[in-house]
Amino acid sequence: MEKVKKIASALMILVFLLSLISSQALAQDEVVCESEVVVQANDWLSKLADKFYGDILAYQAIADATNAKAASDDSYAAIQDVNIIEPGWKLCIPSAEAAGVLIEAAQAKTPTAEQPFAGTELTLATMTDQFLTGFRYLIPKFEEETGITIVLDELGYVDLYQKLTADFVGHTANYDLMTMDIVWSGEYAANRYTLPLDDFMARDEAELQLDDIMPVAWTLGEWEGKHWAYPLAGYANVLNYRKDVLAEAGVEPPKTQQELLALAQQLTDADNDFYGVALLGAKGPAVAQDYMAWVQQHGGAILDADGKPALNSAENVEILEFFGELFKYAPPGATDYWWDQRETAFRTGNVAMMEGWSIARAGYEDSDISSVVGNVDVAKAPVTEGMDPKYGFGGWGIGINADSENSEAAWEFIKWLSTPEIQKEWIRHDGAPIRRSTLEDPELNKEYPWFPILLESFEKGDGDYRPRIPQYSMIQDALGTAVNGYLVGEMSAQDALDQAQAQVEAAMQ
Amino acid sequence: MSISRRFKGKEANYLLLLLPLLIFVFVIAIYPLAFSFFISFFKYRLTDPDQTKTFVGLANYITAFKDPQVITAISNTLVFVAGTVIIEMLFGLALALLLAAETRTMRIVRSFLLMPMAITPLVVGLIWKSLYNADFGVISYYLKQLGVDVGHGPLGEISVAMPAVMLIDIWQWTPLLMVIFLAGLKSLPLEPFDAARVDGASRWQSFWYITLPMLKPALLIGLLMRTVQSFKVFDIIYATTSGGPGSATTVLNYHIFTVGMTFFNMGYAAALANILLVIVAVLSVLYIIVLERQQI
Numbered sequence: 001m002e003k004v005k006k007i008a009s010a011l012m013i014l015v016f017l018l019s020l021i022s023s024q025a026l027a028q029d030e031v032v033c034e035s036e037v038v039v040q041a042n043d044w045l046s047k048l049a050d051k052f053y054g055d056i057l058a059y060q061a062i063a064d065a066t067n068a069k070a071a072s073d074d075s076y077a078a079i080q081d082v083n084i085i086e087p088g089w090k091l092c093i094p095s096a097e098a099a100g101v102l103i104e105a106a107q108a109k110t111p112t113a114e115q116p117f118a119g120t121e122l123t124l125a126t127m128t129d130q131f132l133t134g135f136r137y138l139i140p141k142f143e144e145e146t147g148i149t150i151v152l153d154e155l156g157y158v159d160l161y162q163k164l165t166a167d168f169v170g171h172t173a174n175y176d177l178m179t180m181d182i183v184w185s186g187e188y189a190a191n192r193y194t195l196p197l198d199d200f201m202a203r204d205e206a207e208l209q210l211d212d213i214m215p216v217a218w219t220l221g222e223w224e225g226k227h228w229a230y231p232l233a234g235y236a237n238v239l240n241y242r243k244d245v246l247a248e249a250g251v252e253p254p255k256t257q258q259e260l261l262a263l264a265q266q267l268t269d270a271d272n273d274f275y276g277v278a279l280l281g282a283k284g285p286a287v288a289q290d291y292m293a294w295v296q297q298h299g300g301a302i303l304d305a306d307g308k309p310a311l312n313s314a315e316n317v318e319i320l321e322f323f324g325e326l327f328k329y330a331p332p333g334a335t336d337y338w339w340d341q342r343e344t345a346f347r348t349g350n351v352a353m354m355e356g357w358s359i360a361r362a363g364y365e366d367s368d369i370s371s372v373v374g375n376v377d378v379a380k381a382p383v384t385e386g387m388d389p390k391y392g393f394g395g396w397g398i399g400i401n402a403d404s405e406n407s408e409a410a411w412e413f414i415k416w417l418s419t420p421e422i423q424k425e426w427i428r429h430d431g432a433p434i435r436r437s438t439l440e441d442p443e444l445n446k447e448y449p450w451f452p453i454l455l456e457s458f459e460k461g462d463g464d465y466r467p468r469i470p471q472y473s474m475i476q477d478a479l480g481t482a483v484n485g486y487l488v489g490e491m492s493a494q495d496a497l498d499q500a501q502a503q504v505e506a507a508m509q
Numbered sequence: 510m511s512i513s514r515r516f517k518g519k520e521a522n523y524l525l526l527l528l529p530l531l532i533f534v535f536v537i538a539i540y541p542l543a544f545s546f547f548i549s550f551f552k553y554r555l556t557d558p559d560q561t562k563t564f565v566g567l568a569n570y571i572t573a574f575k576d577p578q579v580i581t582a583i584s585n586t587l588v589f590v591a592g593t594v595i596i597e598m599l600f601g602l603a604l605a606l607l608l609a610a611e612t613r614t615m616r617i618v619r620s621f622l623l624m625p626m627a628i629t630p631l632v633v634g635l636i637w638k639s640l641y642n643a644d645f646g647v648i649s650y651y652l653k654q655l656g657v658d659v660g661h662g663p664l665g666e667i668s669v670a671m672p673a674v675m676l677i678d679i680w681q682w683t684p685l686l687m688v689i690f691l692a693g694l695k696s697l698p699l700e701p702f703d704a705a706r707v708d709g710a711s712r713w714q715s716f717w718y719i720t721l722p723m724l725k726p727a728l729l730i731g732l733l734m735r736t737v738q739s740f741k742v743f744d745i746i747y748a749t750t751s752g753g754p755g756s757a758t759t760v761l762n763y764h765i766f767t768v769g770m771t772f773f774n775m776g777y778a779a780a781l782a783n784i785l786l787v788i789v790a791v792l793s794v795l796y797i798i799v800l801e802r803q804q805i
Contacts, residue, residue: 158771161771162770162771165555165556165773169555169556169773187556190558191556191558273644282751282753283750283751283752283753283754283755284751284753331643331644332643332644332659332660332661332662332665333642333643333644333645333661333662333665334661335661335665335754336642336643336661336662336664336665336753336754344645345644350644470556470557470558473556473771473772474772477767477771477772481752481753481755481756482755484753484754484755485754485755485756487754488661488665488666488667488753488754488755488757489667490667490754490755490756490757491755503578507772507774
């Protein structure tokens with residue numbers, strides 16, 4: 001007896017819970033009238049819409065709801081012409097929310113021959129890098145042209161990586177498109193997180209002008225012969241310097257690493273808070289990536305000939321010591337610098353030289369954010385004496401989530417963004433180049449006189465100095481802690497790199 | 510129908526009424542906990558292309574106790590907990606005694622002191638990070654004016670980073686202890702103090718022999734609560750140093766975050782989290798025992 005009761009009450013609760021769920025689901029497709037109105041003389045639909053929603057244009061929602069009701073219940077009037085209603089008709093007034101949905105659905109764009117993806121909504125996860133301005137400027141134009149809507153989700157470097165990985169691993173497909181750092185290509189490819197674009201590229205080859213894209217730019221998304229991201233923004237590692245400071249000291253910009261060190265020392269005036277060089281020292285990706293840039297400029301390598309991590313090679317230890325030497329002529333806070341703080345140090349005029357990504361260059365001429373307008377010039381990044389010049393190359397690709405249901409529309413955006421005409425606008429709104437034609441464009445060269453240096457840096461660019469292997473994040477984390485530990489005096493260069501090597505080896509097992 | 514059966518029936522009804530809540534607790538707390546316990550026995554890294562989710566038994570736990578990074582993280586955590594809790598207790602008590610008087614000024618001062626508690630720890634971290642900044646920060650600026658060599662800034666120097674981070678925690682959480690101790694002070698009976706004064710006790714003697722022993726319950730609650738919270742510190746570290754310089758401020762919870770959310774090494778991160786859970790659980794049980802004793 002008790003048992004029956006128990007089961008009965010359990011069932012009742014279950015039914016109750018289910019009814020909660022289903023009533024919500026039903027609300028989606030069945031019209032619910034919040035109230036009913038019998039038409040009086042002198043009523044018209046807009047007047048009623050104004051009365052119930054405060055919006056005379058919402059009349060269509062009443063008409064649609066009433067017609068939908070009339071289909072199943074003939075006590076409601078069927079409205080053939082929204083301009084004509086008769087006294088005595090019974091109308092269905094949906095709730096304000098439902099009316100909103102109905103109106104939106106009526107206005108929703110429908111695909112047409114010219115806009116085959118109209119009405120599609122794409123979500124783009126983007127790094128909050130300078131090129132964000134370019135997205136903000138260009139996306140509305142793309143939306144107008146195609147009817148596709150793009151929602152931007154702007155994230156910092158670490159957050160972007162974590163959110164994307166969570167999205168991929170959980171197959172939640174929150175993001176259709178994502179900006180993808182060059183160093184993530186290996187990991188994303190090996191895990192099939194993003195869609196290989198090769199089929200799209202083969203199909204649309206005629207319109208893509210693939211030959212025009214700088215060879216090094218493909219490293220932004222290529223892995224083992226397939227393209228897991230399309231080049232979006234190519235950066236070259238360049239040396240920015242203060243023309244005025246160097247002229248005053250009567251020196252030329254350094255051509256070699258050794259000259260860079262000597263000059264940094266010469267120009268440092270700690271008593272007046274002026275330093276020779278700005279560097280990235282903050283624990284984590286910042287210091288790891290800057291150190292790897294120095295390894296590249298000294299002809300060292302993070303991986304050995306077999307592709308195994310060789311962080312603690314004698315050569316790398318020496319390079320780390322050189323890197324530490326440079327920090328003596330950097331602002332004291334530099335061991336805490338992330339990219340933005342390094343930029344601040346240079347833009348506020350506290351340092352004479354700074355190696356960094358070429359994309360920041362245009363910002364030094366913007367008096368809103370820079371107090372060194374007109375005093376900056378750029379040179380090729382100095383390499384160590386006797387080394388055949390190679391320049392660090394980095395930047396961002398744009399990929400399509402392998403789980404996305406809108407891959408065609410997403411590809412449409414990638415294709416549109418990479419057309420030469422749009423690329424010019426992209427550059428003019430803080431984007432970065434990927435095409436030779438952009439870098440050689442006479443107009444752009446007039447606006448951006450440093451483009452020839454960029455072109456040369458791209459031609460001799462090395463996109464693999466930070467190993468783009470699937471285990472990259474571990475190398476970066478190990479170096480991020482160890483190099484920072486060395487710079488703040490926690491341990492010697494040898495110990496630091498030994499520790500990093502042990503950590504990477506343990507993690508890669 | 511006997512009474513006992515009737516009672517049983519009622520119990521079943523109670524259970525039914527509790528069901529929604531139980532389901533909620535199960536979904537939100539018990540299932541994830543059991544799952545984290547389960548996966549801690551597996552080699553399970555989400556971003557590993559050849560990921561197999563192999564059963565490895567206790568290997569993750571054994572690795573944890575051999576991993577130099579974990580050892581550093583645990584010892585950093587202990588330093589952090591000991592430093593913050595002791596100083597917060599002392600300051601909290603001192604502030605409570607100082608501000609116990611029921612005057613208008615004291616009331617205003619007290620409410621101002623509560624403000625740090627109302628700010629999100631992450632925001633607190635960001636505020637202090639900019640205050641500490643070696644090149645642009647206010648604190649560093651005044652230290653330099655006083656002729657102190659700030660070097661890489663308070664958060665950038667190996668020897669100073671941990672105390673600097675602890676100071677943030679102390680700034681934020683001392684007021685909480687002050688409130689707890691104030692409540693304790695207000696609930697003390699006045700008679701023993703009157704009696705002591707009649708017997709000629711000095712203020713120090715009446716504090717040492719009357720106030721402190723009678724305040725013991727409040728002190729214990731404050732101590733245990735802050736210890737448990739301090740063990741779980743994350744936001745402040747995340748916002749200020751990211752565990753740096755080097756690994757000087759990497760506490761256990763931050764290390765777990767790195768392993769889990771940067772390497773997505775879920776098996777190992779779960780094992781580490783369970784170790785932290787055991788530490789905190791032991792402290793929590795202690796907390797409950799102490800609380801129960803007081804009610805008697």
